Amino acid sequence: MPSNLQTTDVAIIGAGPVGLFAIFECGMLKMRCHVVDSLDVIGGQCAALYPEKPIYDIPGYPRVMAQELIDRLTEQAAPFEPVYHLGQQVTALSQSETGRWRLTTAKGTEIDAAAVIIAAGCGAFGPNRPPLTGIEDYEGTSVHYLVQRREDFRGKRIVIAGGGDSAVDWALSLAELAEKIHVVHRRPKFRAAPESIDRLHRLAESEKLDLVIPYQLAGLQGSGGQLTAVEVADLEGHKKALPADVLLPFFGLSMNLGPIADWGLNLDHQHITVEPATSETSAKGIFAVGDIAVYPGKLKLILSGFSEAAMAAHAIRPLVYPDEALHWEYSTTRGVPQSAQS
Template identity: 65%
Template sequence: MTEAPVALETDVAIVGAGPIGLFAVFELGMLKLRSVLIDALAEVGGQCTALYPEKPIYDIPAHPAIEAGALITQLEQQIEPFAAPRLLGRQVNGLSGARGDFTLTTDKGDTVRAKAVLVAAGAGAFGPNRPPLEGLAAFEASGAVQYYVRRREDFRGKRVVIAGGGDSAVDWALALKDIARVSVVHRRAKFRAAPESAARLDQAAAAGEVEMVIPYQLHGLVGTGGALQAVEVATLEGEVKSVPADVLLPFFGLSMDLGPIAAWGMDLALHHVTVDPATCETSIPGVFAVGDVASYPGKLKLILQGFSEAAMAAHAIFPIVHPDQALRFEYSTSKGVPAG
């Protein structure tokens, strides 16, 4: 059954319901600002929910490790008092108006009037960067080649080849090494992952828990009918060898597309939105951007930095919603959580 279009009026329209968009609901709510969440996905959580709900995250304060899905669950609990409406499965395709009086429209015919807009859309729509391997589609269809890990248990007892040198490759090698036979393929010995994670991978390799296939890159897939038997890898000199495998996990990053947001007229830099680092306001007055989509000198693409940006943006938005009121800063320990 198709949902009927809705018309809403709020203080702030949040475009993107990933972890940063969810936390923005909290920061706005603490200032007694109403918000609405809009996201193209059918559920909140962004990449944390859609791509890697069981992936451990190690740099969330007070959590030595927390799975991405659990982080989203706790963020939802945190924002529950504010009862922010959610328009999910909808893409924002239009923005009109000006600071203090914007109208957003979606591809489902919804309209949202808001005094400010907060873009927390990650880097837009995302999809995997696929390796250029012959016959790849058949192995993708069978599940022998996957780009995301939703359930660790799906890989128990399997021969898993992980290709890549970033955080995803290293983190999943560490997460799967106790339940699967893991081989890591990378073109060089140095990894781009967090130093602590890379050091843990080195320790796991030294203990024989992970096979390091270095310096190699993907060359081909061996198997029939979508069933994978081995992954061929090659050096830059052309030396080819075969690594037994049931599953290949290529982690070569995501291709990003800002979609209709790119046409709003905001200043962009390499598919990211440039913002004032003090307020996270874009080149359009009243439109703010936080999280991975936002760009400024010294920017770090960390969830914790996105959380900080959400707080700064919320305080910068307050005078737009309440131009005649002075905002007196209070700590949450002093005032508690106000009713939504």
């Protein structure tokens, strides 16, 4: 047996919110977990892309910051003593004659598990960059594809480009502290929550926020990595310059399943097809939960991923304890152990 081989009940690929909740659900069923994530921090996109972004659709939390949600989920999983393998991508997955699964990471870590839960979100991801000449000269100083600290933008003149949830949500959030915000979108209609769009239009009636529609990004002005203005053009090519210190382009993420695409699972447009009742994939013992999983009627919500994680854990338990019947107890009657050894 290789010296770097580690044995566990469940291997979880992805340490985002759904992967973290899967640790808790498996732990409540007395199953140990090892968690692998290509990022070097726990939290997935919530931690890497928008730690200070408010989330409004978590039950029991009228409003919670993404990083706070990750902190609470990490605390909830802690009694079950998960082992995290961060900054590592799973590069290979194979099944032994006994039916157990072997994961190998880019750093040579090997994990032997009875079952695998893929909670990899969108897979490998990166921002879709606007095709602007010289944009690389401003990235990291004046051009940012994510907001990690709202306070960094206090008193700034900000141009936000895009028409989806990220663009609208950050316009609403940063309007509280920015000197001026211009929201640039190529069409009048936004693709965001109706209430958020209503709030955006109400803010546009004030002098704090300007809707620049229908326009699209056309160029950048500045020097030494510091923007002075963002050029925009309408559909007829007429240009104007918006005074700006910062450009936030929110054009979504480019997604890539990476090695997952080569594991022989049933795929549907960069997603993994699963059985809705169990979250099991086309391979016995491999489950997919959260945004990466797809089935008829799927809703891409964190709370849907939480439910899928619970169903996957219950479907996995017979694989870990094949000869033991489950006598189910609610957490309110059973409680949560102080440690996984309790």
